Amino acid sequence: MAQITFISSDNKSTVVSGNSGNLMELALQNKIEGIEGNCGGVCSCATCHIYVQPEDWTKIGPPNEMESDMLEFDDKTTNYSRLSCQIQVTDAIDGIVVNVA
Amino acid sequence: MTGKSSQTCIIIGASHAGVNFAFALRKEGWQGSILLFDKEATLPYHKPPLSKSYLNAEDHQKIDALYPLESYTTDDITLKLGISIASANAKDQTVTCQDGKEYHYDFLILATGARPIIPNIKGIDTVKNIFPMRSIVDAVAIRTALKKSISKKVAIIGGGYIGLETAASLKKLGATVTVLEREPRVLARVTAPEMSHFFEKLHHDNAVAIHCNKNVTQLAHHNKTNIISCNDGSIYEADIIVVGVGILVNTELAEQLGLELANGIKVDSTCKTSDESIYAIGDCTNHYSPHYNKNIRLESVQNAVDQAKIAAASICGHEKHYNTIPWFWSDQYDVKLQIVGLTTGYNQLVKRVETAKEKSVSFWYFKDDELLAVDAVNNAKAYILGGRFIQSKQQLNKEKIKDSSIAITPTSFL
Numbered sequence A: 001m002a003q004i005t006f007i008s009s010d011n012k013s014t015v016v017s018g019n020s021g022n023l024m025e026l027a028l029q030n031k032i033e034g035i036e037g038n039c040g041g042v043c044s045c046a047t048c049h050i051y052v053q054p055e056d057w058t059k060i061g062p063p064n065e066m067e068s069d070m071l072e073f074d075d076k077t078t079n080y081s082r083l084s085c086q087i088q089v090t091d092a093i094d095g096i097v098v099n100v101a
Numbered sequence B: 001m002t003g004k005s006s007q008t009c010i011i012i013g014a015s016h017a018g019v020n021f022a023f024a025l026r027k028e029g030w031q032g033s034i035l036l037f038d039k040e041a042t043l044p045y046h047k048p049p050l051s052k053s054y055l056n057a058e059d060h061q062k063i064d065a066l067y068p069l070e071s072y073t074t075d076d077i078t079l080k081l082g083i084s085i086a087s088a089n090a091k092d093q094t095v096t097c098q099d100g101k102e103y104h105y106d107f108l109i110l111a112t113g114a115r116p117i118i119p120n121i122k123g124i125d126t127v128k129n130i131f132p133m134r135s136i137v138d139a140v141a142i143r144t145a146l147k148k149s150i151s152k153k154v155a156i157i158g159g160g161y162i163g164l165e166t167a168a169s170l171k172k173l174g175a176t177v178t179v180l181e182r183e184p185r186v187l188a189r190v191t192a193p194e195m196s197h198f199f200e201k202l203h204h205d206n207a208v209a210i211h212c213n214k215n216v217t218q219l220a221h222h223n224k225t226n227i228i229s230c231n232d233g234s235i236y237e238a239d240i241i242v243v244g245v246g247i248l249v250n251t252e253l254a255e256q257l258g259l260e261l262a263n264g265i266k267v268d269s270t271c272k273t274s275d276e277s278i279y280a281i282g283d284c285t286n287h288y289s290p291h292y293n294k295n296i297r298l299e300s301v302q303n304a305v306d307q308a309k310i311a312a313a314s315i316c317g318h319e320k321h322y323n324t325i326p327w328f329w330s331d332q333y334d335v336k337l338q339i340v341g342l343t344t345g346y347n348q349l350v351k352r353v354e355t356a357k358e359k360s361v362s363f364w365y366f367k368d369d370e371l372l373a374v375d376a377v378n379n380a381k382a383y384i385l386g387g388r389f390i391q392s393k394q395q396l397n398k399e400k401i402k403d404s405s406i407a408i409t410p411t412s413f414l
Ligand SMILES: Cc1cc2nc3c(=O)[nH]c(=O)nc-3n(C[C@H](O)[C@H](O)[C@H](O)COP(=O)(O)OP(=O)(O)OC[C@H]3O[C@@H](n4cnc5c(N)ncnc54)[C@H](O)[C@@H]3O)c2cc1C
Pocket: B012, B013, B014, B015, B016, B017, B018, B037, B038, B039, B040, B047, B048, B049, B050, B051, B083, B084, B085, B086, B111, B112, B113, B114, B115, B133, B134, B135, B162, B250, B253, B281, B282, B283, B284, B298, B299, B300, B301, B302, B304, B327, B328, B329, B330, B331
């Protein structure tokens, strides 16, 4: 089981846990404000943009080419941007904190 | 106004449009009750994967639910699944279920979508294992039939996105797939010939046979298989037939309600119909696009979700106007196609091939100097920036777009 803290744009912090699917789905299940996942998780809409805390970056790792291309020209993109639909929820990411972009 | 607690909002159709509307309505502050009807019994799910990852997934049990069941409870959305609305009356503001039960509404939302066209081909009632591809029931039936089939021969009638995606997915499952398209090329209705040829080659390279100019005129069941005859005398055999020749908008209820129809249910920029208390959203609507300055009917998740939010905001008095540049995607084999904009009316096509990237090409559709649409194959940058250029009516240098030695950036094509 991985425990994940989402901090939404209105600074509300929600701790959720999961052990399957992707982070976007987990956010939707827990109604995290600002995560929409309109395309259903196929890296096509960029409505599930999050920032990973720098100290958690190695746990999650960088985006693949398609994902980084989706993000590259977004004004909100930082060095720690990811699309949450592309992050699998496993024990490996237990304890991370992410901010909704 | 955010709906007194005594008010009722009824939604007909619990798919991308209806479900997103229900949640959006709560978010906008609606205090009344929300009843969400669908004739399908399955917890509302994502449709695009049906012809893509769901069809060829190992684990067939997992459905891609739009929201988990708990979310409906949390937001006090009453899901009424497996119930078909048989009629509606605008004067009394009521809807009636198939079983005769009647409900009163203060606001009614038509999110009835569309149904697959079943063409009137001679012998269509005599063949076995013939399926449309619109619902989870169809996808499961196709998979089950393929499992049972020994020859694993599948014929797909119609080379649109759904037909081509289904072809790619069934191929991956070990089927021998033939696509029969009536037009001289696949995707004829939506893309330029160059794009059609790209996809024809992609399927050819993956050993899926695509035959164009094939008007299927007769179907028959013979020797435990289906025989498909075309107008040019050619004959194909298939255990399974998938029909993907387009959709018909579900407008029967709208007709009963006396709403204005025009190739779909006519809505204004807030998704309101010709009746003050009835809104319509998603595939069943026809709306005016300020950007393209014309009425359009879209079949896409983006349109369903965006219209859902617009309608919810408007009903709660936070009026918003719909003017999004349409976007869409399709996944076939290792190719991701992303589309932004509408190609209708283009008179010039600019093709760009990324040399540094495999199978990455983009088609830029112009009407004179205005960019109308971009079809981007494995090229998210072209898709994202294309959308931005379309929205802002940015003037672009077509020669620079063509030149793949110039990287795609927000300013490199100016
Ligand atoms: C196989 C497939 C692949 C697709 N791929 C993509 C894609 O990659 N990208 C994309 O953007 N779009 C894709 N689409 C299109 C997208 O799924 C539709 O645009 C979207 O589903 C429209 O949503 P909707 O809610 O408007 O209508 P629908 O999804 O058609 O839902 C309408 C619902 O209303 C219900 N209903 C109708 N009448 C009644 C009644 N009288 N009583 C009760 N219930 C009723 C129906 O049962 C249905 O569930 C795909 C569609 C299919 C079928």
